[in-house]
Amino acid sequence: MKMNKYAFFALSIMIMLAMVQPVLGAEYDANLELSAQTAASCPVEDTMITATIKNLGTDTDRYTISSDSNWITIGNDIITLEAGRSKTFALWIKPAINAEQGQYTITLTATPDSDKDQKYEDSMDFIVMKCHGLEMTANTDKIDACIGETETVDIILSNTGKTEETFILTSTTGTFSTDRMTIASDTEKTATLSIPVAKNKEIVTINAQSTTSYATGTTEIEVVSEGACYSIAVLNIPPQITVCKGDTAKIVVTAKNTGYKTDTFTLSTDAENAYFNNEELELKSKEVKETYLEISTDESEIGDLDYSITIDSENAKDTAYGTITIETCYTAELIADKTETSVCPGASTGFEVEIKNTGKKEDTYTIAASKGSLSETEITLDAGTGETILLVIETEKTDTEDTNILLTLNSERTEDNKEFIVSMREFDDCYGLSVTSDSDSIFAEDLKGYLYTLTIKNDGEFEAGYTASIDGPKWTTINPDTMSLTPGDSTEVYVYASPEYDTAEGTYSITVSIESDQGTMIEKELTFAFKSEETVAPITGQITIADDTTEEIDDKDTDKEDKKFPTNIVTAIIVGIIIILLIIFGPELLKEDDEDKKEDKKEEKKADKTEKKSVAPTKKAEIKKEDKKKAETKPAKKIETKKDTKKKAEVKKAKAKPKKKAVREERKEDIKQILDNI
The missing domain is CATH 2.60.40.10 (Immunoglobulins)
Known part of the structure; x- marks a missing residue:
């Protein structure tokens, strides 16, 4: 049979509706089931059972598990299940400690998210046993x-x-x-x-x-009870009092005979170091009396001291209890900004120490130190006040060891101590002294005065006086021989060497000693080498020649090359006298006018011409031969020097030859000028 298009369309619509209908009509359902319907345990003991929930619906759903009993702990209280699926979970039942013996009903509930009003339940009987009784x-x-x-x-x-x-x-x-x-x-x-x-x-x-x-x-x-023939009561005892440690607690005890007959009562206490002013009381019926209990707190610990007082007779007894709070009222502290210092031997130092009453009551303190002196040894201070004392430490110049000082503070009820350290500094750091000189050696060819300039410096930390002395030939002097210097200050001391006309050739040692009134002493060694004009001994080392030029020299092999000059004893004596006169009258001589100076120059030129004419060539040759002979027969005196300066000194010596002649000429001019002025 042939179908038209309208009939085919209608059939298609009907088939589609049939397919969609199951989806539009989805159903939700579930089942909750406990694994046991009966359980039992003692209070506070855990019992575990299981429960199973199954999704009987056509779609996925989520369930919330709960119970009407606070004894239950659920292992998983949120469960999501797809359609047709199930899940088993554990739960624990723990009766409360005060749960009475008997049977209880426990209900477990599952609530789906799809319908909050829908409940799936299952119940069980739980028996609480009497395990403890x-x-x-x-x-x-x-x-x-x-x-x-x-x-x-x-x-x-x-x-x-x-x-x-x-x-x-x-x-x-x-x-x-x-x-x-x-x-x-x-x-x-x-x-x-x-x-x-x-x-x-x-x-x-x-x-x-x-x-x-x-x-x-x-x-x-x-x-x-109908009453008592004999009875006693402690009517009054303070339940709590506060006292300072070290003070005596005084407690008033009031007792009353509450019986109907006269009785004699004895008082006692369990407190240590305690006594009653009256340990026995005779009381008539209804009579009241007072007594005192005194408790010493000297040996008690800080805090609460519980005690009891008992009053009893052969027929009656009563006990009262109290507490004494013992607190620290007497404390003190030694306070110092510094506890360590350093000092120079022979000097004094000190520490400022505050004595502080940190307690709650006035107290008197005795202060003592293991070493040193104190500005105060006994102080009375109000609570919270303080006073500063001074601890002074004196040292000897021979002290080298550090000193530990223990400062102690004591009162009848408290004590404190503090240690101080005094370190001794090095003696030389405190009283240092240095001596330097412009030259340690002088090489002299003429019998005239020579000067060493020494610089004395106070390298210490205290002002000091110094005494200078000299140990050398009798023609050496030192000036000044006393001085005073502040720390870091310096001054000059002059050693004057003026060989006498009969001074033998050779090298002389001069020892300069500088001693301070602080106990420091230093010695300086000087050398004075003298040669007459006839023979010049080889000199090595650092020397100061006549024109005050200091240089390294080594001429032990150049004696023969030195130019010799005739020796004139009279001239040497005159030169010595002139030098002394120059020291005394030098300042006046410098005031001569220009005309005198010009005349001196003329006289000098005449003297030079006369001297040149008087020296014949033959005479010079004889002098050279004679000097050579003396040099060969007489060994030259040697002064030790370093080898590495020898070559350098020879070069300087060669350069100095023309200079020596000029020096001699200048000496003659000086002598002539001084003689003219005189």
Whole structure:
């Protein structure tokens, strides 16, 4: 049969609707099931079970797992499942410690995200067992006694649990023979409670608590009294007082005989270093008396000191308790900005030290030092105040070792100490002295005066006086021989050498000693080498020649080349006299006018011409032969020098020959000018 196009289109629409219908009508369903319907455990013990949830719907869904009991811990409380899938998860049941024995219903719920109002549930029965238990009873529940008497009661404890446990016993009144008992399972023990009867009516509550579980027990005893024939009460004792360590705590104790007969009571305390001013009281009925308890705190530790006072007789007793807070009121401190210093031997130094009362009360202190002196040795200070003292340390110039000083502070109730160190400096650093000279050696050919210039410097740290002395030929002097220098200052000292006319040729040693009043001494060695004009001994080393030029020289092989001049003793004497006169009258001689100077020059020229004419060539030749002969027969005196300066000195010697002649000519001019002025 042939189908038209409209019929075909309608059929296609119907097929599509049939295919889409299952999708549009998706269903959601699930099933929650616990693995057990019944479980049991003791309180605080964990029991694990499992649960399974299955997605019975046609689409994926997510489920939130919860319970109506706070004993349950769920391992996985959010679960997502595809259609037809299931998942098993764990949960733990732990009854509370105070859960009572019995049966409980626990419900587990799964809530799908697709429909929050939909709940899938399953329930189980959970039994809490009595794993720990205690039963406690007394041999009586009522006591009739007189006030002041003590009654004993037996307390029976039975462990109804499954394990051995230890129980602690407490009572609102009374004392147990033992307050801790260990009892095995299904076993009982007895403890004795002593109850002092102190009231007309009292309910005594006794408790026992396990140290390892929730097991507990309690019972009550009624104590009834008609009154007391003998009774005492400590009416007044301060519950807490504060005293300074070292002070004596004074406690007022008020006692009253609350009985109906006169009685004698004795007071005692458990405090150490304590005494009553009256240890025994006789009290009539209803009579009140006071006494004092004094407790020394000298040996007590800082903090709270608990004590008790007991007043009793043969028939009555009462005890009161108090606390003494012992605090530090007396403290002191030694305070110093510095505890170490250095000092020169023979000098003094000091430390400023503050004595500070850091306590709460006035105190008097004694201060002592193991070495040195103190500006104060006893000080009284108010609380929070201080005073500065000075510790002075004196040293000797012979001291070389460092010194440790222990400063101690003491009062009747406190003490402190501090150590100070004084380091000794090197003696030479403190009292240093140096001596230098313009020349250590002088080479002289003429009998005239020569001058060494020495510089004395105070290299120390203190002003010092110095004494200069000389050890040498009698024709040597030193000036000045005393001086005073401040630290870093210097001055010049002059050593004057003026050989006498009969001075023998040779090398003379001059020792200059500089000694300070601080104990420092230094010596300077000088050398004076003298040769007459006839023979010039070989000189080596550093010398100062007549024209004040200092140079290295070594002429031990050049004696023969030196130019010789005739010796004239009279001339030497005159030259010496002239030099002395120049030192005395030199300043006046320098004031001569220009005309005298011109005339001196003319006279000098005439003298030079006369001298040149008087020296014949033949005479010069004879002098040379004679000098050569003397040089060969008489060994030259030698002065040691370094080898490496020899060559250099020979070169300088050759250059100095023309200069020597000029020097001699200048000497003649000086002599002639001085003679003309005189």
